[in-house]
Amino acid sequence: MLLTERERLREELIALADQFGRQRSSLMPILQEVERRHFRISEYCMQVIADLLDLHPVEVHSVVSFYSFLDESPRGQFVIRLCRTITCEMAGKDHVARQLENDLGITFGQTTPDGKFTLQWANCLGMCDQGPALLVNDQIFTRVTPERVHGILQECRQTFGVHAVAGAKER
Amino acid sequence: MTSPTTMGKLTFDAVSPGVGLKAALAQPAAAVLDRIAASGLRGRGGAGFPTSVKWSMAAEADEADKYVVCNADEGEPGTFKDRVILSEFADLVFEGMTIAARVIAARKGIVYLRAEYSYLRRHLESALASRREEGLLGKRIGGKEGFDFDIEIHMGSGSYVCGEETALIESLEGHRGEPRNRPPFPIDTGYLGHPTIVNNVETFAWVVCILEKGAEWFKSHGTVKSTGHKLFSVSGDCSRPGVYEFPMGITVAELLEEVGGQGAKAVQVGGASGQCVPASQSDRTIAYEDVPTGGSIIIFGPKRDMLEVARNFLEFFVDESCGQCTPCREGVPKLLEGVQMLQQGACSMAYLKELCSLGETMRLASKCGLGQSAPNAFVSIARDFQDEILGRTGFGRRNGSDG
Numbered sequence: 001m002l003l004t005e006r007e008r009l010r011e012e013l014i015a016l017a018d019q020f021g022r023q024r025s026s027l028m029p030i031l032q033e034v035e036r037r038h039f040r041i042s043e044y045c046m047q048v049i050a051d052l053l054d055l056h057p058v059e060v061h062s063v064v065s066f067y068s069f070l071d072e073s074p075r076g077q078f079v080i081r082l083c084r085t086i087t088c089e090m091a092g093k094d095h096v097a098r099q100l101e102n103d104l105g106i107t108f109g110q111t112t113p114d115g116k117f118t119l120q121w122a123n124c125l126g127m128c129d130q131g132p133a134l135l136v137n138d139q140i141f142t143r144v145t146p147e148r149v150h151g152i153l154q155e156c157r158q159t160f161g162v163h164a165v166a167g168a169k170e171r
Numbered sequence: 172m173t174s175p176t177t178m179g180k181l182t183f184d185a186v187s188p189g190v191g192l193k194a195a196l197a198q199p200a201a202a203v204l205d206r207i208a209a210s211g212l213r214g215r216g217g218a219g220f221p222t223s224v225k226w227s228m229a230a231e232a233d234e235a236d237k238y239v240v241c242n243a244d245e246g247e248p249g250t251f252k253d254r255v256i257l258s259e260f261a262d263l264v265f266e267g268m269t270i271a272a273r274v275i276a277a278r279k280g281i282v283y284l285r286a287e288y289s290y291l292r293r294h295l296e297s298a299l300a301s302r303r304e305e306g307l308l309g310k311r312i313g314g315k316e317g318f319d320f321d322i323e324i325h326m327g328s329g330s331y332v333c334g335e336e337t338a339l340i341e342s343l344e345g346h347r348g349e350p351r352n353r354p355p356f357p358i359d360t361g362y363l364g365h366p367t368i369v370n371n372v373e374t375f376a377w378v379v380c381i382l383e384k385g386a387e388w389f390k391s392h393g394t395v396k397s398t399g400h401k402l403f404s405v406s407g408d409c410s411r412p413g414v415y416e417f418p419m420g421i422t423v424a425e426l427l428e429e430v431g432g433q434g435a436k437a438v439q440v441g442g443a444s445g446q447c448v449p450a451s452q453s454d455r456t457i458a459y460e461d462v463p464t465g466g467s468i469i470i471f472g473p474k475r476d477m478l479e480v481a482r483n484f485l486e487f488f489v490d491e492s493c494g495q496c497t498p499c500r501e502g503v504p505k506l507l508e509g510v511q512m513l514q515q516g517a518c519s520m521a522y523l524k525e526l527c528s529l530g531e532t533m534r535l536a537s538k539c540g541l542g543q544s545a546p547n548a549f550v551s552i553a554r555d556f557q558d559e560i561l562g563r564t565g566f567g568r569r570n571g572s573d574g
Contacts, residue, residue: 025363027345032326066347066493067328069286081287085248086443086483087406087469123331123487125287126251128406128469129176129413138289 010048012037017052027053027063031070039115040074068122076111078156081122081135088131092145096132099146103153116157177255178413178430182380182400188262189307191379195270196313203274204230207378209386211398216242216334216371217441217465218540219397222378225368228358229275232366237277239268239320240362240369242339244285246331247442248487249467252402253372255414257284257291260376261298265322267375269312270382272320275368280322283339286329295324331491335539336369338493349495350539371465373402393419397458401466405430407439408472423462424453432470437477437555442467443484444544447477447551477556481549482510488545499542502533506549516563523561527553 016033020026030049034041041064050057064070082088082097101107104117111118127133130142134152141152195203208223229237241264245253256264268280284292299322302308312318330348332338337351340362361367377399381389389399397419403426406412410431417426423438432438437449440457441464448455448462455462471480485507494500509526512518530546537543553560 024345025343028325028328028342032328062347063345067286067330069327069329084483085487086439086480087249089479089483090407090475122287122329123490124246124248124250126245126254126285128249128251128404131406135287140290 006044009045013045013048013052017049022053024053024055027055027060031060031064035070039077040071042072068120074111074115076116076118078116078136079118079120081120081125082108083123083125083127083131083133084121085124085128087128088125088133091131091143093132095146096134096144096149099149103149117153176251176413177259178405178411178415181402181414181416183256183260183263183376186263186380186383188266188379191263191382192266192269192307192313194382195273196315196318200230200274200276203270203382206386207274207381210381210389211386211396212374212377212381212389213397213459214371215373215377215401215465217247217444217463219459219463222370222374225358225370226271226274228356229277229366229368232275232359234366236279236363236365237275238362238365238367239271239275239277239280239322240336240339240343240367241268241280241282241322241372241375242334242336242369243282243288243372244327244330244334244339245288245372246285246334246491247444247465247467248484249404249406249439249442249469250465251404251406252414252466254288254291256372256376256402257288257295261295262302263376263379264372265299265302265308265375267370267378268322269307269320270378271368271370271375273318275366277368278319278321280320281343281362282322282324283327283333283343284324285327285333289326292324292326299324330493331487332493332539332541335541338539339369340367347493349493350541352538373466394456394458394460396460403457403464403468404466405432405468405470407468407470408432408435408475409470417457420456420458422454422456423448426457426468427453427470430468430470434473435470436473436475437471439467439469439471439480439548440464441547442469443487444540444547447480447548447555449555451555476559477552478510478514478560481552482507482514484548485510485545488541492541492545496536496538496542498533498536499538499545502529502537502542503545505529506546510549513560514563518561520561523553 016030020029046060047057050060108119125133127142132144133142134144204227212222213219308321310319327333333342333348335350338348342348357367359366393399400416400418403415427433437447439447440462446462488503492499492503527550530550533546534543
């Protein structure tokens with residue numbers, strides 16, 4: 001990483017710490033914001049955040065590694081989380097999963113080489129009456145079929161630059 | 172928001188926000204507490220702890236800083252009623268929290284919203300903003316001198332165990348979501364060490380209904396030990412899945428009839444951590460004293476493979492166990508391995524019994540509800556579906572059929 005980039009990142013983190021407050025209970029909101037902006041929480045970020053909140057970096061790392069919505073390694077702009085819990089499984093999530101893998105050319109847990117998509121499993125998304133369900137960042141899609149996968153991915157590709165789709169819309 | 176999934180009329184439809192709070196402000200806090208005690212309301216998250224007892228213990232604590240926390244970390248497989256309540260009746264939830272604040276003398280409320288529901292946040296923030304404008308949150312609520320209370324939303328980051336109240340508090344404080352030893356309970360040592368009540372989304376909404384319609388009205392439904400109505404999230408093999416309101420004490424058979432799930436082979440009551448009720452026991456009642464649930468009802472039709480069900484639930488727990496205590500961390504993968512052996516037709520009766528006794532150890536020795544309830548589904552399937560799971564031939568198949 002270039003020195004100037006590091007400095008910029010550091011300033012950004014200082015601003016976040018000032019916004020949320022420099023106490024331990026601000027750790028999660030700060031990490032969530034870093035994840036949203038940078039699609040990951042790098043070692044460098046963890047170190048700086050630890051310094052700002054007066055924590056040991058291991059403490060920050062232990063939190064990042066615990067939660068499934070926080071990532072150490074870079075994830076894609078769009079994280080697709082397919083629900084694998086029982087009712088979505090009964091509704092045919094395996095076929096949706098296979099088609100997602102086919103259309104993206106990656107398997108679950110991987111990110112596309114262009115950095116656009118990450119494919120992950122999710123535990124119960126709370127859409128059990130409308131499965132199979134998947135989340136793309138914070139947008140929910142229900143009753144997903146293998147045929148619809150291509151359209152969902154195309155929609156993401158067309159909104160490049162905007163990684164978080166605001167508002168709740170259901171298709 | 173989300174597409175309407177409520178089936179039939181709900182009590183919440185007819186309750187107008189504002190009335191319950193007004194009633195709560197018109198009487199002393201102790202009287203409000205008496206009313207909730209008289210209703211017999213128990214926690215709607217599933218554990219069923221009497222709401223009035225929790226609140227009165229927090230009310231007695233002599234501290235300036237107290238917290239009201241709404242547990243919106245609805246992660247139990249098969250549960251989605253809190254999503255519907257937050258989408259359609261957010262005002263009732265916030266009002267219930269405000270009433271709780273009045274009872275225990277708290278100044279701050281926190282909604283812990285699961286990351287998977289982040290699309291609800293904007294809607295909830297705007298509901299909070301309009302309550303502030305109407306003077307229902309903020310300083311001098313309802314014109315009452317000294318009654319200051321506000322609510323903020325705190326996002327989760329994708330962890331099922333954070334639905335356990337002490338893990339939730341750990342997460343709020345910026346730690347890993349690892350459950351604490353209890354006691355001390357959150358009512359005296361909660362968020363940042365201060366007295367804290369943690370209640371389910373639905374519990375807060377019912378408090379408002381009780382204050383508007385009275386304890387007697389609430390108590391007139393349900394059973395003696397499980398009073399009132401409850402919301403159920405129904406999914407799986409039935410013709411009308413969705414969110415329903417039923418009186419507590421409804422039998423499994425009656426429920427199946429209502430949702431179009433007749434002919435089911437089994438019903439999972441209470442999600443992955445609940446019990447699997449086979450068709451032969453469909454006269455059992457859904458209530459805290461028989462089969463309890465936080466609302467999750469998953470219906471399995473005659474063709475479902477119960478081993479696949481057990482596998483799915485155990486994979487869920489392998490993923491979501493926090494890893495802190497040994498019985499849960501080591502026990503869950505062992506049970507999953509057992510399911511795989513059963514699927515391959517390679518499990519002796521002696522080993523199956525061994526696994527069930529491991530389940531009992533986990534139930535007794537795990538630190539929190541997750542590990543204590545993780546073996547439930549496996550043990551009930553191993554007990555009630557032996558004819559289906561033993562002696563399989565071929566990989567994951569029953570004799571002569573594809574299962």
